[in-house]
Amino acid sequence: MAEAEESPGDPGTASPRPLMRDLKAVGKKFMHVLYPRKSNTLLRDWDLWGPLILCVTLALMLQRDSADSEKDGGPQFAEVFVIVWFGAVTITLNSKLLGGNISFFQSLCVLGYCILPLTVAMLICRLVLLAGPGPVNFMVRLFVVIVMFAWSIVASTAFLADSQPPNRRALAVYPVFLFYFVISWMILTFTPQ
Amino acid sequence: MAAVDDLQFEEFGDAATSVAANPDATTVSIEDPGETPKHQTGALRGSGREEDDELLGNDDSDKTELLAGQKKSSPFWTFEYYQTFFDVDTYQVFDRIKGSLLPIPGKNFVRLYIRSNPDLYGPFWICATLVFAIAISGNLSNFLIHLGEKTYHYVPEFRKVSIAATIIYAYAWLVPFALWGFLMWRNSKVMNIVSYSFLEIVCVYGYSLFIYIPTAILWIIPQKAVRWILVMIALGISGSVLAMTFWPAVREDNRRVALATVMTIVLLHMLLSVGCLVSFSGEHVLLSQISPD
Numbered sequence: 001m002a003e004a005e006e007s008p009g010d011p012g013t014a015s016p017r018p019l020m021r022d023l024k025a026v027g028k029k030f031m032h033v034l035y036p037r038k039s040n041t042l043l044r045d046w047d048l049w050g051p052l053i054l055c056v057t058l059a060l061m062l063q064r065d066s067a068d069s070e071k072d073g074g075p076q077f078a079e080v081f082v083i084v085w086f087g088a089v090t091i092t093l094n095s096k097l098l099g100g101n102i103s104f105f106q107s108l109c110v111l112g113y114c115i116l117p118l119t120v121a122m123l124i125c126r127l128v129l130l131a132g133p134g135p136v137n138f139m140v141r142l143f144v145v146i147v148m149f150a151w152s153i154v155a156s157t158a159f160l161a162d163s164q165p166p167n168r169r170a171l172a173v174y175p176v177f178l179f180y181f182v183i184s185w186m187i188l189t190f191t192p193q
Numbered sequence: 194m195a196a197v198d199d200l201q202f203e204e205f206g207d208a209a210t211s212v213a214a215n216p217d218a219t220t221v222s223i224e225d226p227g228e229t230p231k232h233q234t235g236a237l238r239g240s241g242r243e244e245d246d247e248l249l250g251n252d253d254s255d256k257t258e259l260l261a262g263q264k265k266s267s268p269f270w271t272f273e274y275y276q277t278f279f280d281v282d283t284y285q286v287f288d289r290i291k292g293s294l295l296p297i298p299g300k301n302f303v304r305l306y307i308r309s310n311p312d313l314y315g316p317f318w319i320c321a322t323l324v325f326a327i328a329i330s331g332n333l334s335n336f337l338i339h340l341g342e343k344t345y346h347y348v349p350e351f352r353k354v355s356i357a358a359t360i361i362y363a364y365a366w367l368v369p370f371a372l373w374g375f376l377m378w379r380n381s382k383v384m385n386i387v388s389y390s391f392l393e394i395v396c397v398y399g400y401s402l403f404i405y406i407p408t409a410i411l412w413i414i415p416q417k418a419v420r421w422i423l424v425m426i427a428l429g430i431s432g433s434v435l436a437m438t439f440w441p442a443v444r445e446d447n448r449r450v451a452l453a454t455v456m457t458i459v460l461l462h463m464l465l466s467v468g469c470l471v472s473f474s475g476e477h478v479l480l481s482q483i484s485p486d
Contacts, residue, residue, distance in 0.1 A: 079351065096272075097279040098314070167282040175318060182325055189332070 026050045033116045033155050043106050043159060051112020054119050055084045058183075061122045062190055080186070087182070088112060091175045095164065098172055102163035111176070114156035118180065121148035122187045129192055141188060149184040153177060278313040278392070286315055293400040296433040302400070303393050303438055311392035316399020320365050323402055326409040327361075328354040331473045334413045356472075364465055365402065369394040372439075372458065379446055387441045397438050401431040405466070412473055420470060428466045432459045 026049050059080035092107040100107075125141045156176050164172045267273040285306075292306045331353060373391045380388055389397075408427040412420050436455050443451040 094279075094314070094318075097276050099276065099279070167284070170283045171281070171286060171314060175321075178318075178322060178325065185329055 022047070022049065026053070029113050030116055033113050043102070043110065046103075046106045046109035048105070048109060048112065051088075051109065051115070054112060054115045055081060058084070058115065058119050058122055061119075061126060062186060083182070083186075084112075084115070087179045091179055094175050095160070095172045098168050099165060100160075100163045100168075100172060102160065107160070107163075110156055110159045111179070114152045114159075114180075115183065117148040117151040117155070118145075118183050118187060121145050121184075122190070125187060125190060126192075129190075133191075145184050145188045149180055152180045156180075278311070280310065281312040281314055285310075286312070289315055289396075289400050290319075290403050293403050293434050294430065296430060296437055298437060301438055301441060302397055302434055303389060309393075311390070311396040313392070313395070316365055316395055316402075319399050319403050319406070320361050323406050323409065324354060324358045324361050326406050327357050327469060327473065330409050330413045334415055334473070337413065338415050357469075360465075360468070361402070364461075365398055366395065368461055369398050375454070376442055379443065379450065383446045389442060397435065401434045401462075404431050405469070409469075409473075412470070420473075424466050424470050428463055432462050435459065435462060 025045060025047065029047075029050055059077045062080050063077040088108050088111040091111060092104055095102060095107055096104065121144050124144050128137060128140050128144075131137060153176065157173055160176065161169055161173065267277075289302075289306045292300075292302055296302075369391065373389070373394050376388060376394075404427045408423050411423050414420070435458050439458060440451075440455060443454045446454075
């Protein structure tokens with residue numbers, strides 16, 4: 001995909017250039033999520049690379065070792081993937097059915113990008129867990145997950161709230177809350193072998 | 194206002210004859226300003242209700258039943274058709290939830306709150322929340338029961354979510370379907386004044402499950418007696434909402450059939466509650482046999 005395009009205004013550009021442009025766009029959106037302001041960047045130039053990267057990272061970190069896969073344990077890679085994408089699609093459908101004027105992919109883009117704080121929380125949790133289990137360990141993880149959960153909600157609401165008529169805003173935001181709550185729960189209850 | 198009633202009846206006549214005359218002139222949502230002041234029970238009418246429903250002038254459940262087939266103006270393969278099921282505002286959803294928590298004898302949930310605007314938002318998201326509430330609090334209560342036991346290895350029990358989801362969504366859709374079929378069949382034998390459309394039944398069942406969400410959260414408390422009391426309370430409230438909704442629909446019928454129907458509704462509800470409770474605390478019973486090793 002990157003090879004086929006050439007950036008306009010730059011005749012004779014080498015093919016890696018559009019890839020860098022895409023990566024920069026993704027990085028810019030990450031920044032927008034980390035410092036949520038009311039801006040249209042996420043909505044205007046939506047892309048699904050960022051959500052894909054985040055989802056894969058999260059699923060890789062959440063999956064258990066293969067020795068444990070028979071027992072009723074945590075989610076497997078595919079399960080996390082399915083939950084994230086299925087959840088995002090459901091929320092998007094819900095938002096559109098309620099009469100929101102956001103397009104399908106824009107909504108998926110926003111929901112996917114706003115998983116970034118929770119992915120960071122997962123990273124921190126894994127690092128903290130290396131120090132060994134214990135109540136202090138748990139409290140630290142709980143605190144980190146709660147903060148990141150709140151961050152995700154604030155970020156996604158900043159982008160999504162305007163697309164709904166005001167008398168239905170709460171109806172559209174509640175599923176987002178549920179979605180990030182479930183992901184936070186999966187992160188918090190992650191126990192390594 | 195008598196004038197409004199006259200207007201309503203006139204609209205009903207005109208629209209019905211015009212629809213009968215031109216069956217394929219599907220009345221798409223043309224907002225005729227003269228027809229919009231529909232002061233039936235006024236305030237609860239959402240702003241988006243401007244399809245056939247306005248023109249055909251049905252505001253009672255009985256008229257809804259007659260015209261249920263013509264309510265949705267868009268064909269079922271368009272997106273707009275499904276949007277009509279989500280035509281609710283925030284305060285309407287809250288009102289309906291409140292209505293399901295406070296069953297007042299004589300007040301019919303469907304009549305009072307749904308008023309021929311059934312929505313799928315409430316049932317769907319209440320069921321989703323309930324699934325996760327049961328799975329998460331089941332997990333938490335297991336963890337708390339075994340806190341401090343050296344041999345207990347915490348597992349998130351992710352499979353429980355899929356099982357809970359299947360059971361709850363099946364209950365929320367199949368039981369209303371069966372009930373609707375049964376009521377339709379009885380309707381063909383005994384003319385009932387009150388009858389409900391399929392979506393209204395799904396709506397009632399969905400909202401009646403709301404009480405189980407705080408119940409599931411409170412089930413974290415590991416006392417058996419507390420759990421049973423909570424289940425009884427939840428069953429009492431939601432069971433009575435259901436019973437009071439469906440009693441008017443079967444009242445005209447043979448006494449025994451009517452009673453049997455209502456009893457079956459309550460019994461199925463009881464099965465769901467007790468089943469959830471047993472599966473919830475069943476794990477801990479199993480584990481307590483394994484753990485002292």
